[in-house]
Amino acid sequence: MKTISCRVFVSVCAIIISVAFLQREATACGHDGFFFGGGYQQMFMYTSEDQLVGNQQFASRHITFGPGFGAHLLFGYDFEGTRWGIQLASGYSNFKLNQTERVNYFDTAVEGILHLVSWENGIDINIIGGFGPSFLLEGPFNNNSGAVGLNMGIGPGFNWFFHRGEKVRSSVYLQVPVRAVIFFGDNLSKNHTTALQVPIRAGVSIGF
Numbered sequence: 001m002k003t004i005s006c007r008v009f010v011s012v013c014a015i016i017i018s019v020a021f022l023q024r025e026a027t028a029c030g031h032d033g034f035f036f037g038g039g040y041q042q043m044f045m046y047t048s049e050d051q052l053v054g055n056q057q058f059a060s061r062h063i064t065f066g067p068g069f070g071a072h073l074l075f076g077y078d079f080e081g082t083r084w085g086i087q088l089a090s091g092y093s094n095f096k097l098n099q100t101e102r103v104n105y106f107d108t109a110v111e112g113i114l115h116l117v118s119w120e121n122g123i124d125i126n127i128i129g130g131f132g133p134s135f136l137l138e139g140p141f142n143n144n145s146g147a148v149g150l151n152m153g154i155g156p157g158f159n160w161f162f163h164r165g166e167k168v169r170s171s172v173y174l175q176v177p178v179r180a181v182i183f184f185g186d187n188l189s190k191n192h193t194t195a196l197q198v199p200i201r202a203g204v205s206i207g208f
Helices: 002-022
Strands: 034-046 050-053 056-062 068-078 082-099 103-117 123-136 147-164 169-175 178-182 193-207
Touching: 034 082, 068 103, 068 147, 068 193, 082 123, 082 193, 103 147, 123 178, 147 193
Parallel strands: none
Antiparallel strands: 034 068, 034 193, 050 056, 068 082, 082 103, 103 123, 123 147, 147 169, 147 178, 169 193, 178 193
16 A cells, blocks of 8 residues: 555656646736635545554454545635745544544645636636645544554645635635655554545635
């Protein structure tokens, strides 16, 4: 799984970076200043590794993460007159771990923003990517599944600015950063656990 996750992550990065260079002529500024946003988050996470129970790793007990529902918040800044921005994204998800218990998951990431292209109708296509900590909390079963990790990823973003005033800009957005997550220690599986994670964020942002 570790090899597959790394290959998928590298492939996605290469495709997105290629698109960015192909769009060098484009100009877009997003919110052109400070912004905040928030909304729904749908989490998908996958690993091929096996569950660690006690001191034994059982090949028949595959780790599964049920699709997680939750929410997210964004705080950021789009540098005026440029295509670049930065944001702090924090998310919460609740999902079923190993088809047996519901657990809470928190993540935060510092992400760069590259606005590729925009249209006068308010559509803005961009790329987001960065890294930060992840926290999987222990569930109702005391089975040492709680873990701390590091997430890093990159993916596409879409904004539609339905209001562009002199002082305030508002948009609805969709962001899909494709991430590799490494959970440290002997918690989920032996000698850390690597997973592929796709959080889908949908929300509303306001800039000023």
